[in-house]
Amino acid sequence: MTSVAVLTSAGSGTRLGLDVPKGLVDLSGQPLVVRAARGLARAACLAGIVITVPAAELETFRSRFPGGLVPGTDLPVRVVAGGSTRQASVAAGLAALDDDVDVVLVHDAARCLAPPDLIAAVEQTVRSGRRAVVPALPVTDTIKRAGDPGDDGAAPVHETVQRTALRAVQTPQGFDRNLLDSAHRAGGHLAADERSAVSDDAGLVEALGEQVWLVPGDERALKITTRRDLALAEILLREEPELA
Numbered sequence: 242m243t244s245v246a247v248l249t250s251a252g253s254g255t256r257l258g259l260d261v262p263k264g265l266v267d268l269s270g271q272p273l274v275v276r277a278a279r280g281l282a283r284a285a286c287l288a289g290i291v292i293t294v295p296a297a298e299l300e301t302f303r304s305r306f307p308g309g310l311v312p313g314t315d316l317p318v319r320v321v322a323g324g325s326t327r328q329a330s331v332a333a334g335l336a337a338l339d340d341d342v343d344v345v346l347v348h349d350a351a352r353c354l355a356p357p358d359l360i361a362a363v364e365q366t367v368r369s370g371r372r373a374v375v376p377a378l379p380v381t382d383t384i385k386r387a388g389d390p391g392d393d394g395a396a397p398v399h400e401t402v403q404r405t406a407l408r409a410v411q412t413p414q415g416f417d418r419n420l421l422d423s424a425h426r427a428g429g430h431l432a433a434d435e436r437s438a439v440s441d442d443a444g445l446v447e448a449l450g451e452q453v454w455l456v457p458g459d460e461r462a463l464k465i466t467t468r469r470d471l472a473l474a475e476i477l478l479r480e481e482p483e484l485a
């Protein structure tokens with residue numbers, strides 16, 4: 242029984258607008274990708290991590306993991322080139338897994354403050370027999386379905402969506418390895434183009450007709466997308482230094 246994480250860090254961080262790939266952006270003294278890897282290590286349920294990074298930055302990212310280990314731990318790390326979309330990057334990570342891996346957690350470096358107990362809970366739920374497990378939080382905003390905006394920028398409302406059953410999903414998402422491999426094989430033709438690629442791995446599993454299960458998410462697993470998210474993550478770290 243071997244659980245491994247595929248940690249996606251091949252995005253450029255366009256919306257963050259800094260001059261380094263998002264995984265290398267500093268958050269209170271550590272790059273996001275190192276923080277995310279340390280969180281995975283602290284969950285103490287993984288035998289290794291495969292990190293997908295921009296192809297042009299392989300050596301820069303590798304230098305952040307001296308000796309091929311998560312800093313301060315003995316958890317091995319393999320850094321591989323990702324693809325042009327998140328889906329393609331996860332597929333590249335899966336292709337690098339050893340044969341003995343039977344459970345895979347797919348995690349975003351952009352969600353680098355996901356607490357170790359959340360990570361361990363996802364892994365444990367897969368181990369207990371749920372083959373596709375996603376952490377999620379209830380949606381708190383009122384949600385409306387909109388049409389195309391007119392010339393003045395105003396968009397017509399088509400409906401107000403009943404929100405009680407809506408959930409915003411996070412990572413790590415945990416899977417039986419064979420199921421995730423099958424889902425990526427079946428959806429592989431979508432991966433190259435951002436317009437067709439799926440935004441999470443559970444979407445590919447759903448497309449196979451397989452059941453996906455939700456477990457409670459955690460606000461600290463926020464996705465750092467904008468400067469405001471980065472500032473919020475800094476505040477979270479000040480409030481809870483043990484997340485560091």
Ligand SMILES: Nc1ccn([C@@H]2O[C@H](COP(=O)(O)OP(=O)(O)OP(=O)(O)O)[C@@H](O)[C@H]2O)c(=O)n1
Nearest residue numbers: 249250251252253254255256325326330350351
């Ligand atoms: N081709 C890509 C695109 C994204 N990701 C990863 O998927 C996660 C979620 O992506 P997002 O937060 O949208 O990151 P970016 O694509 O870097 O952001 P942006 O769209 O602003 O460029 C991130 O950990 C990111 O590194 C990836 O591995 N490969």
Ligand SMILES: C[C@](O)(CO)[C@H](O)COP(=O)(O)O
Nearest residue numbers: 327349410411412440441464
């Ligand atoms: C996988 C994910 O983090 C779940 O919320 C999210 O879907 C990534 O999507 P993005 O479009 O790459 O931000």
